[in-house]
Amino acid sequence: MSKLKSISTVYARKLAQKFGYELLRMPKENLSRLKEFYPNESINCKRFYNIGAGGFSHPHWTNVDHHSEWYKYKLKDNVAIDWDLLELKPLGVDDGIAEAVYTSHTVEHITDEAVKNMFSEAYRILKPGGFLRVTTPDIDLDYRAYIENDLLYFYWFDNKRHSDPSLYPSARLNQPGKDMTSAQRFVFHLASSVSINHSDTNARTIDDGELKDIFNRMEYEAALDEVKGRASIDTQRKYPGNHINWWNENKLRRMLAEAGFDTVYRSGYGQSHCPAMRNTRYFDNTHPPISIYMEARK
Known part of the structure; x- marks a missing residue:
């Protein structure tokens, strides 16, 4: 019985980590x-x-x-x-x-x-x-990962919910998360509906080339504000689990x-x-x- 409990605990911990959570043996x-x-x-x-x-x-x-x-x-x-x-x-x-x-x-x-x-x-x-x-x-960590094309940093885009064709629409994606570029993972995490990979088509989206141009011609915080400024409050009210700020x-x-x-x-x-x-x-x-x-x- 104790062995089964140990196996289930390990499984639960690994499952939680895939979704960005940590299960630690802390007391109540x-x-x-x-x-x-x-x-x-x-x-x-x-x-x-x-x-x-x-x-x-x-x-x-x-x-x-x-x-x-x-x-x-x-x-x-x-x-x-x-x-x-x-x-x-x-x-x-x-x-x-x-x-x-x-x-x-x-x-x-x-x-x-x-x-x-x-x-x-x-x-x-x-x-x-x-x-x-x-x-x-922390948007500074996100930006570093985008600049360095560090896809593994955005680990949640590789989990089942974001990559299984039957599930990723629930995350408001129009394609599997594992196929997204670092630029679009960055945009989606900053202002979800502004990504070209968001399933809602009402936003003024930003593709990879425009994102690079924004950061090349604007100061860092101004560029972040430019990206988040494209996100609609009405869209956010429809999908409150999306991100809209940095x-x-x-x-x-x-x-x-x-x-x-x-x-x-x-x-x-x-x-x-x-x-x-x-x-x-x-x-x-x-x-x-x-x-x-x-x-x-x-």
Whole structure:
């Protein structure tokens, strides 16, 4: 029996890695240890907020997300606060009560204006000394891979969902991901609908030659903005799992500072300064090889 369990665990770990996740042997959250850092009221009232939580499940955290057809398989009844980030409305949480706010691989799916509102709302609801942790794909790593024609960096395009003819249409592709160039993998990861390999034909797409020209004649960040600027909000609302934005350390630092955070720093996988966000059983386990981790303290 133990041998079968070991085999199934190895299989599950390999399967998760194909989709960009890490399954590590981390213990469940130790409530007694959390009580060393946080009052019972915060733990019992779940004053820890995961924005864009998806299928996240933690006994002491409140899930914030927005119901949609695209994510219905993942969200189910898992959303405590339904918040459409693109509407730029306040988060329905009182001022200064949150111990921590976490958002993983969410900011690349929304506009700059929506991220500014999210960061400002996080600052508003956090207690003095509270933490905001942000993880997202690092566009600087993407760009390096594009320039060096490093197809293996974009490993998820080679998985079954992106390459099996019966499945890749669900990823909004018009051809197998394994056949895409590094340029189109880069564009798809930055602004999905702008890629010539996206199945929606309404966007102003960018082919390999035009992408090269954009970066040759424009400054780096301006070129990234030119690419993402081709993506339509209407298309994004149809396919909210697509990407529509880019992030790196410099841009995140700027926006976090604009939201009011004085203490902003680059972190790493599982390296949060906040005790409530260190357990990689729950946190930082989406595409670690391509992610940047940033943290801010109120």
